[in-house]
Amino acid sequence: MKKSFKYIIGILALTLMPACEDWLDTKPLDKMVFEDYWKTKNDVESVVLASYRAMLSDEFMERILISGEFRSDNIRIEQNMDTHAGIKDIFNLTIQVTNDFAKWEIFYKIINYCNAVLTYAPGIREIDPNYTEGWLQVHFAEAYTIRALTYFYLVRIYGDVPFVVRPYADDTENFNIGFSSEEEILNTLIADLKIAEQYAVISRGNATPSDKILTKGRVTKNAVRALMADIYLWLASG
Numbered sequence: 662m663k664k665s666f667k668y669i670i671g672i673l674a675l676t677l678m679p680a681c682e683d684w685l686d687t688k689p690l691d692k693m694v695f696e697d698y699w700k701t702k703n704d705v706e707s708v709v710l711a712s713y714r715a716m717l718s719d720e721f722m723e724r725i726l727i728s729g730e731f732r733s734d735n736i737r738i739e740q741n742m743d744t745h746a747g748i749k750d751i752f753n754l755t756i757q758v759t760n761d762f763a764k765w766e767i768f769y770k771i772i773n774y775c776n777a778v779l780t781y782a783p784g785i786r787e788i789d790p791n792y793t794e795g796w797l798q799v800h801f802a803e804a805y806t807i808r809a810l811t812y813f814y815l816v817r818i819y820g821d822v823p824f825v826v827r828p829y830a831d832d833t834e835n836f837n838i839g840f841s842s843e844e845e846i847l848n849t850l851i852a853d854l855k856i857a858e859q860y861a862v863i864s865r866g867n868a869t870p871s872d873k874i875l876t877k878g879r880v881t882k883n884a885v886r887a888l889m890a891d892i893y894l895w896l897a898s899g
Contacts (some may be wrong), residue, residue, distance in 0.1 A: 688741070702792035705800050712774040712807050720767045726779050728818040764817075769825065773776035773815040775808035777828040803880045809850040809857075810888055817895070821874050824849070843899070846891050854889045861885050 700703055715721060782800055785792045815822045824841035861882045 664707050672871060699785060701789045702796055703821040705792070705796075706784045708774050708778050709800055709803050712771050712778075712804075715767065715771045715774065716807070716811075718767065721771070721834065724765075724767065724818075725814060726816075751879060765815060766824070768815050769823075771811045772808055772825060773828055775811075776826060778804040779808075779826075780828050781830060798860035801863060802857040802859075802885065805853040805857035806861070806880045806888060809854050809892070812846055812850055813888070813892060813895075816846055822846070844896070847896055850892055854885055854892070858882060858885045858889070 667723070778800055782797055782804075783794075786794065786797060812822075821840040821842050823838035824846050825838055857880070861880055861884070863882050865879060865881065
């Protein structure tokens, strides 16, 4: 009887093993699994919009203001002001590596969004018939321009910085990237912006009222040209 019982248990185990493997191979409910993404035009649009949202975040805007206008003579800190210690240190030119306002994670988060669009969007043309060549070019123009603007901020704030042009999909990849020179980065950005100028839309003024929230403040040809002019001026002044 015991021997028969063991046989029955063994058969059940073999029968249920594939089902158990499927059960153990569940996908996280709170995260987008990579292989389930980059399938439609909307996936690309979502990542492009995520880069815009990140640029509107307090984390990004604070670092731009603190590293830019804040360091000029136009702003001063009064003694009785309730000012964050990290900001006071920057104002007094005593910046420590532990100062959160001197960190650049948000910049590279935006850059990674753009790198993902430039890398994965072309493959969607073969999957989603609604994702036309025209849409791909518009998204490329936005990704090139947003990435260029973000790197331009990094160069003006830090000088030589790591220059990353491929997306990071997970934490197992190598994050120890060497620095590239300011001139090398800016010259590459100029080349990217020349491509973006070809692809960018002239205007988004024909958007319907319901679409305005998705089109206001987005990249156009004149935006690309303005950024390119700023970078040329920076290179000339150096």
